[in-house]
Amino acid sequence: MDILVGLQWGDEGKGKFIDHICSRYDVIARFNGGANAGHSIYYHKQKVTLKLLPSGVFYPQTLNVIGTGVVVNPIQLQEELAVLCRLDPTLNVSERLMISAKAHLVLPTHKYFDIVYEENPDYRTIGTTKNGIAPAYAHKILRQNLRVGDVYSAQFEADFRSITQRHYRELEAFGCTLPAYEDLVEEFLSAVAFVKKLSIVDTELYVNQALNEGKKVLAEGAQASMLDIDHGTYPYVTSSSTIAGGACTGLGVSPTKIGEIYGVLKAYTTRVGEGIFPIQYLISVDLQLVMQVM
Structure with a gap:
């Protein structure tokens, strides 16, 4: 299994790079993050931003996997699939998509916790996307959340109501x-x-079986290395493991099965949200640089 990660603070062009090499792979698997990603790809000269879906959706021979390490917002997923269906119904993305039963759900109350943490003066402002990603991971760690596979349980709605009513209070x-x-x-x-x-x-069973059958798998990382929850510029980081090792835990694949690791970066550095930014120009210098580039 090969792995692709960003080497800075995100927005390095990972989606475009994956789109460039996608034809080499049988499986593209997202291993971390949620709808806080934004991998932009041009399809038939139209820009499409994938927030939750893997970047292999435009290749008809490619199976796309949302792995266990991802947190899944059902509303966002439905909207993204609807956009792709309108764009090109022949893509049949839904038929080439697998979702981990063990992946955790982003509940509709999670985004409101994000808003509280970002706007309440008692909490540190991180500059998140306010999509509820951090609260979903937090409740996962607290063992107080629901997983994708739980949707088949007869108790799902009752459990969902119990949890979200508590959230409301x-x-x-x-x-x-x-x-x-x-x-x-x-x-x-x-x-x-x-x-x-x-x-x-x-x-995890499918991905390992695919590897055992000699199929080529690419693990797609969201965000970037400097936003890793453990090794990034904490506390101004994301809520998941964004480095290459996160692909093993997020997909359930042994490190012994790792092949190439691709790191994507760009010539100039940017970051979204709060936090340290070691290489930062004054605005006057920025404008001079822009004029020189133009």
């Missing part, structure tokens, strides 16, 4: 403005019903 205590609870439930459960029609499997 906590958020209301923070003074957070929330939508009507039943509206939130209806939208989420509708997206869950859609996701249940997709292929939800033990993706």
Whole structure:
């Protein structure tokens, strides 16, 4: 299994690089992050930004995997698939997509926790995308969350309501403005019903079987190395393992099966959100650089 990661703070062009080499691989597998990614690819001269789906969706021979290390927002996933269907119905992305049953769900209340943590003066401002990614990972670690495979349980809706009602009480205590609870439930459960029609499997078994059969697998990383939860510029980092080692844990693949590791970077450095930025020009210098490039 080969691995592709960003070497800076994201926005290095990972999606474009993957699109360039995708034809070499049978499987493209996302191993971390959630809908806080933004891999931009041009398809038929039209820009498409993939936030949750792997970047192999435009290659009909490629199977796409959302691995265990990813946190999945059913509403976002349904919207992305709908966009691709409108763009080109012949892509049949839903038929070439596998989702890990062990991947955790981003619940609709998670984004409101993100908003509270970003806007409440009692908490450190990180500059997140406010998509609920960090709260989803936090509740995963607390063992207080739901996984994708749980959608098939007869208890799913009851468990979902129990968890989100508790979230509502906590958020209301923070003074957070929330939508009507039943509206939130209806939208989420509708997206869950859609996701249940997709292929939800033990993706670690599939990926390892594919490797044993000699198929070529590329593990696609989201965000970048300097945003790694352990090795990045903490606390101004993302909530998952973004480095090459994260592909092993996020997909359930032994390190002995790793082949090439691709690191993507760009000539100039940028970062989104708060945090240290070791190489930073004053605005006057930035403008001079822009004029020289133009």
